[in-house]
Amino acid sequence: MEALSETILHRRMMLIINPVAGRRQVLRYIPEITRIFMNHGYFVTLMVTNAQRDATWLAEHYAADFDAVVCAGGDGTLSETVAGVVRCGAPVPLGYIPAGSTNVFSSCHGISCDILTAANDIASGTIKQIDLGWFNARSFAFIAAFGAFSWTSYTTPQNLKNVFGPSAYFFDGVMSLPKIKPIHMKVTSDQGVHEGAYLFGAVSNIYGFPGLLKFPAGAVHTDDGAFEVILIREPGTLIQWQAAIGAVMTGNFDAEAIEFFQSGELTIESNETVAWALDGEYEGGGSGETIEVKNQQKAINLIVKRDG
DSSP states (O other): OOOGGGOOOOEEEEEEEOTTSTTSGGGGGHHHHHHHHHHTTEEEEEEEOOSTTHHHHHHHHHGGGSSEEEEEEOHHHHHHHHHHHHHHTSOOOEEEEEOSSSOHHHHHHTOOSSHHHHHHHHHTOEEEEEEEEEETTEEESSEEEEETTTTHHHHSOHHHHHHHTTHHHHHHHHHHGGGOOOEEEEEEETTEEEEEEEEEEEEEOSSEETTTEEOOTTOOOTTSSOEEEEEEEOOSSHHHHHHHHHHHHHTOTTSTTEEEEEESEEEEEOSSOOOEEETTEEEEOOTTOOEEEEEEEEEEEEEEOOOO
8 A cells, every 4th residue: 555655645625424324334434435535646624514504514615625525425415515516606526425325316427336436436537517407596416306206205214215225215105195186387498388287296317216217218418408307297097197107117208197308497386385305305395486497507517437
C-alpha cells in the first residue's frame, strides 16, 4: 500500500454520510472509503447527517469550496445532496455511494451497490451530465409521483425494506389499494392537455422503479431535457385492473387506463389535496395548489464509472 507521505492530496472532497440509511452498514466502511479517496489525491472532509435536510444544508453552504461532493446513503440522501449542490450555485461534481434499502437511482445509472466498489468507481470516474427536475421551487433528482404506490417508500416499515428490498414497496402498496381514491386533475404539457380522475401519476427521469414501475424500452434518456410522464385512470373492471398493473410492471403501456407521454414542462392543476412524493420522500401538496414541473437539462454533474 502506498504510504501517505507518498500521496499528494491536491483535491478537496466533501463526504456526506447518512449513518442510519438502510442497515447502517456504511458506518463500518468509513475508514476504507476515506482511504480510497485519499489514495486518489483527495483531502477528505467527513460530514455526518443527523436529521432530515441536513445533507441539503451542508451541500448548499459548503459544496462550492470542494472539488467534488460524495454522499453515502439512500435515495433520500442523494436527493437532499443534489438539492444542496444545486443551491450552492457551483457546478460541483457529485458522487453517490448507495447505502439504502433499494437504491433506485443507482440501478438507473449503473452505480454499484457494493459500497467499496462504488467508492473506487467515483475516485477514478468521469462526469455524466443528467437532467434535474423542479417541482415549483423544490428540486428532485429522478421522480415526482402521487397516488397509488407513490407513498410506499416513506411509509413502508424499514424492516420490510431490509428483508424484501424493492418488493416491499409493492406488497405494502397492494395492501393499501382499497384506500385509494382517484384524484381529478388537469395536466398541461408540451404534448397537449390531459384531464381526468387518476389513481397514480409520475413525472420521471429514470428507467423504472424496481418492483413497481418499468418504462418502455428505449423511451428514457436521462439527459434529453424531457420527463417521462405516466398517468393511470381508475380501471372499471378487474380485467382492466390486471392489465394496468401488468403494464406498469412490464413497460408495455398499451392498457386502456394508461396515458404515457414525454414533456419538458408540465402544469398540474387540481382542486383536491394531492399527496406528492419527490424521490420517495413525502412532499405533500395543498388543496387547489397549481404545480409547475420543469426539466433543467444536464444540470447534475454525476460522477460515474469510467468505461474500460
